[in-house]
Amino acid sequence: MAILIAFAGCGRVGFDDMQADAGAVSSADGARRTYLFEDGFEGTLAPWNPLNNAVVDSGPPAPIEGAGVLRAQAAPATSARAEVMLPRSVGPGADLFVRGYFYLPSGFSITDLSLLEIVQPGTENLVVITSPELGLFTTIDNMGGASSYVPPRDVWLCIETRIRIADAPIGAVEISVDGVLQFQTSGIDTFAGGINKLTTGVTWAGAAQPDSVVYVDDVIADDVERIGCR
């Protein structure tokens, strides 16, 4: 407890400015970084497993990377998503970064659409949600929040999520789109055993959410530094 108080007493529980390291796709020596996890839905869905109607597709939309994307199509009150276990669990004290490209086609209204779940044992989730404002729901505290930002339709969006993994009040989350911070929260509990799984697509469509389609490409997760956008 003394350590937690000391941290809080430093005055800043959130993160450094994400803009400072914008575009940090390569390491300092220019070499391609090796990430904890990286997949662009090329060829087969593996290493992901599908839940309901989630398949590799050639588009349209044209893939942001390679020749394939994830296409997830869901009816109300259901999921259509790809699920993958990370190579190892990422625990407290670390920052986990998840970068993915998302395409929300027009043609249906968005009221309650979850795009990405960052998962810990016991199916405790940190969920990136659009309702249609971009925000976060966490099952760890059963709380959520939204920004005033509504993601545009019919374009690829680089969505970056940064989790400071810790018990309250040290846990924090930031969500950026195309390099611009759109949502942040701090003082929350983000640790429930360690992040060891991702799911993406339509991870959940609310009961009032019309039939929906989401495309996803080029998903990267790492616990070293911000991944950046292409």
Ligand SMILES: [Ca+2]
């Ligand atoms: Ca791809």
